Amino acid sequence: MLLGRRECDGTRNSSKNAAIGTGSSETPHHTQTIYSSTKPMWKENIERHGFAILQDILTSEEIIGLCEQLDGPGVRHNRAGIRHALGIEPVAAIARSQRLMDIAKGILGSQALPIRATLFDKSPLSNWLVVWHQDTALPLRERREQSGWGPWSIKDGVNYAHAPARALEKVLALRVHLDDSTASNGPLRVLPDTHRLGVLTDDQIHALAEQTPPVSCIVPRCGVLAMRPLVIHASSKSTSKIPRRVLHIEYASSRFIDDDMEVAIA
Numbered sequence: 001m002l003l004g005r006r007e008c009d010g011t012r013n014s015s016k017n018a019a020i021g022t023g024s025s026e027t028p029h030h031t032q033t034i035y036s037s038t039k040p041m042w043k044e045n046i047e048r049h050g051f052a053i054l055q056d057i058l059t060s061e062e063i064i065g066l067c068e069q070l071d072g073p074g075v076r077h078n079r080a081g082i083r084h085a086l087g088i089e090p091v092a093a094i095a096r097s098q099r100l101m102d103i104a105k106g107i108l109g110s111q112a113l114p115i116r117a118t119l120f121d122k123s124p125l126s127n128w129l130v131v132w133h134q135d136t137a138l139p140l141r142e143r144r145e146q147s148g149w150g151p152w153s154i155k156d157g158v159n160y161a162h163a164p165a166r167a168l169e170k171v172l173a174l175r176v177h178l179d180d181s182t183a184s185n186g187p188l189r190v191l192p193d194t195h196r197l198g199v200l201t202d203d204q205i206h207a208l209a210e211q212t213p214p215v216s217c218i219v220p221r222c223g224v225l226a227m228r229p230l231v232i233h234a235s236s237k238s239t240s241k242i243p244r245r246v247l248h249i250e251y252a253s254s255r256f257i258d259d260d261m262e263v264a265i266a
């Protein structure tokens with residue numbers, strides 16, 4: 001994850017060596033639409049491919065209201081967006097809304113809870129790319145030495161550790177689209193079916209990026225991209241004037257994600 005990842009140096013996978021997310025080609029629209037999910041296909045798509053696109057999950061009014069709150073006084077943005085946004089009440093309210101909780105619980109079970117929210121704000125004024133990677137760092141309440149966890153870091157006062165696959169398999173991200181994600185405004189791109197391969201090295205990610213046709217996640221405003229953190233993903237710089245704001249909310253299957261490892265709410 002960009003905002004968490006840039007600062008999470010000392011990662012197991014050095015992002016500097018990861019494949020650059022320029023992508024060989026944009027996914028043809030007909031290919032992309034097979035991942036656009038109507039019930040009941042979305043669960044199967046997440047299970048099989050590591051992601052699914054769900055349209056019209058929130059209303060236009062909800063999105064406008066949320067954007068106004070995020071642009072309001074007292075909300076601290078940085079260059080690429082907002083980190084640790086669950087502390088912002090309107091964000092927490094959306095994260096806990098029945099519609100998002102139903103999706104999260106449908107995959108993670110009845111104890112699912114939102115653990116972290118990040119606003120990714122890509123625009124002509126703040127344009128960036130993210131290389132191919134998996135999201136492997138989780139926010140945790142306390143630092144504990146446990147097999148498979150680490151290295152550790154602290155970001156804005158929150159403990160982070162790179163997690164083993166057994167914990168990351170209990171996480172789902174729901175990316176709420178505050179703008180249309182189009183082929184040209186730097187949409188998230190994913191390598192389908194890579195979420196079942198465990199935590200990969202940079203070299204493995206690089207090799208998979210060379211071999212696997214990427215899918216550009218074209219998602220209209222109000223839609224949600226549901227994705228597993230281990231699905232390899234990247235995004236390119238925008239070449240459009242249209243902003244691309246996405247609220248990325250991660251859910252865990254329970255507060256204790258691995259033995260006595262308790263997630264932090266961030």
Ligand SMILES: O=C(O)CCC(=O)C(=O)O
Pocket residue numbers: 001002120130135186187188233234235246248
């Ligand atoms: O939103 C994006 O373009 C990048 C997001 C990302 O890389 C992540 O969630 O790890």
